[in-house]
Amino acid sequence: MGNKPNRLSLLFENFARGVTRFTGSTLAFTIAVAIIVVWGASGPIFHYSDTWQLVINTGTTIVTFLMVFLIQRSQNNDSRAVHLKLNEIVAALEGASSRLVNVEDLSEDELKVLHHYYQRIAELAKKDSSLKESHSIEEAAVRHETRMAARGAKRGKAATK
Numbered sequence: 001m002g003n004k005p006n007r008l009s010l011l012f013e014n015f016a017r018g019v020t021r022f023t024g025s026t027l028a029f030t031i032a033v034a035i036i037v038v039w040g041a042s043g044p045i046f047h048y049s050d051t052w053q054l055v056i057n058t059g060t061t062i063v064t065f066l067m068v069f070l071i072q073r074s075q076n077n078d079s080r081a082v083h084l085k086l087n088e089i090v091a092a093l094e095g096a097s098s099r100l101v102n103v104e105d106l107s108e109d110e111l112k113v114l115h116h117y118y119q120r121i122a123e124l125a126k127k128d129s130s131l132k133e134s135h136s137i138e139e140a141a142v143r144h145e146t147r148m149a150a151r152g153a154k155r156g157k158a159a160t161k
Helices: 007-023 026-041 050-092 108-127 137-160
Strands: none
Touching: 007 026, 007 050, 026 050, 108 137
16 A cells, blocks of 8 residues: 555545534534524423434534544644744754754653753843744853843943043
8 A cells, every 4th residue: 555545535535624614614503592592492392302302412512523533633634734834944054953853742851851951042042132043942042141141241341441
C-alpha cells in the first residue's frame, strides 16, 4: 500500500469532510432546532409517553456518539495541518529555536520545561526595547547581558564626567 490511500479511506475522508462542513452550518442547526420543536409539539399527540421520550433520547445519543468521533477526526486533521505549518515557519526562520519543531510530540513535563524557558524569554524581552529582537533563550540572555553591560558602561562614563 505505501503512502497511497485506498479507495475506501478516500471515500470516508471525503464523506467526513462533507458531514463536518454541513454540521457546522446554519442549515444543520436549523434542522436540529426544527426536529426538537416537532418532537416537543408531538408530545401531546403521544401523551408524553415513555416511547416518545425514548425516541429523542435515543436519537440524540446516537448523533452525539457519532459526532464525537467525527469532531475529533476533524480536530486531529486541523491540528496536524497547523503543526506542519508552524514547523515550516520555525524551520525557515533564521535564528528560530529548533526546539519548537514537533513540539507537539513532547511529554507534558518537557512542555513545562519549554514553557518555563519561554516565560524567561518573555521576562527578558520586557526589559528590552523591542519584543522582536529575541529568538531563543540563549540569544535573549546574551542580548540582555550585552545591553545591561552597555548601560552600565554608559552610566559609568556619565558618573565620571
